[in-house]
Amino acid sequence: MSDFYLLWRNLFRRKLRTFLMMLAIFVAFVIYGVLGSIHYAFEHGVDSSADNRLVVVNKITFIQPLPYAYVGKIAAIKGVKNITFANWFGGYYQDARNQIGTFAVDPESYLRIYRDDLRIDPAARDAFIHDRTSMVVGEAIATKYGWKVGDRIPINSNIFTNKADGSHTWELTVAGIAYAAKESFNTSFIIFQYENFNESKTFGKDTVGWITLETDSAAVNDQVAATIDEMFANSTSETDTQSEKAFGKAFLAQLGNIALIITLVVGAAFATILMIVGNTMVMAVRERTKEIAVLKTLGFPSWRIWRQVLGESVLLSLLGGVPGLAVAGLLVMVLSKAASGAIPGLALTLPVAGLGVAFMLLLGVVTGFLPAWNALRLNIVTALGRL
């Protein structure tokens, strides 16, 4: 027999109560694991953006377009190494619910800027550059819809009308599949030729959604950004130039403050667990007041009993939390597949799991502290009612 045996026997003396506490902790850590992974994937995706990439958007809001002419003017600014642009298309496939991040781009410059993020077969790259009605499909979308190179796919827009037939549809040929060079890069997209798009759309001709540029180095980012914004100050389309990371975060902010939402949900779950488990642990140890007094009478030092009670609550937390995290990992895998790569890098990562284990230990210590303290301070004479 060891102290751990005593601890284990005490923990499971009322199996139903212990099981219910474990279940509550389990649920809290499933919630934490899933939401924490989503949060991490969002944050990590944004963080993986290159440091020397800037994004120029309309100062009013990034959904307002910029004149195409800005591209050439910005390209001439000192410190700008490469430049490209993109236009939001509002694309979907067959049903408006099947939305796809679809961008009209200049193929050559776009693929140059994202050369470290995307892998495309050279032949596919050439085909994309030379075929005005072609598109490159991200791996996640190609896998989701089973598209292959050469397939002709009707892509609809919920914004633009095709001048050719008055429909909202553009027939595009799959020139190639783009694969993520980094795990965190989202391949749930379509890119197609801006030239084709610009000529066939019925409004907003010669405008672009945003301009992305690469500077000589991150050290000149501020200077280049200031030069760009000064250049177009007091024009009809003033600009706001920011790092791609900041742009990514601002874009995510449109979806709501994800971090805050996740923190609130996880916080609520933990606060509830803290109260339930903490209260139950206090009661569970209070029930054993006489037994603790007997242990002290037999000569067990107070610190050893304190360690036992605290160990009991930490073990309880781990027994509920570890399976919770494991199930969260499975759910995240299922979610990642269901989202078809829409949230790149979605997985229960080591940092999220590690923080989860730290939370378990913290939960165990916090919920066990009061009963352990009471056990430590327990007066034998009072506890045995021997006055």
Place this chain on the structure above:
Amino acid sequence: MTGQTLIHLQDVSKRFVKGKDTITIFDHLGLSIPAGDFVAVMGPSGSGKTTLLNLLGGIDQPTEGSITFDGGRVDTLTEGQLARWRAHNVGFIFQFYNLMPTLSAARNVELPLLLTSFGRAERRRRVEAALSLVGLAERANHYPREMSGGQQQRVAIARALISDPKLLLCDEPTGDLDRTTADEILAMLRLLNQEMGKTIVMVTHDPEAAKYARRTLHLDKGRFTERELVA
């Protein structure tokens, strides 16, 4: 078969503060118990019997005075030192047995050995010997709820003996038992005193139980009123 003084209380006072009142249990009490003695302490409720047992067992400290055990002061020890002292020198037997309900008889008996450096095999050997001594070897794997009161008290005696203490303190050890079972338990205590030389102090209300002791001390309002030699 009594020998040198094992426990000596000198001018021991014990006072409790309850609200605005101070309750005096003992006022300059003196007592000597030789090694190998078997003392029954009797007296009405509130006379201080249990408090005396608490002081002798080092689970409570006197307000004034000194307590020596085997020549060493006990009343000056810290809480941690007292815990170690109790583990090595005192075995406790309670009226309601106070066994751990989640542990088998063998595990209950083994508990005090967790405070020693004995290995698993030695612990098992000692537990088997202790349970055999109280006649419960075949009930080693039974839980307290599966045993009668008398059997539980015998497990408690085995637990009290396992670390071979010099002093056994018994608080109404037969208070919850029928006459026949009580006599078995008392006979066992007398055997432990006579054959193994254990010094025993037993608090009891039962005059029949007191007859098993070598002598009986009557306590009333914190003072010994009568000292009676029985055996």
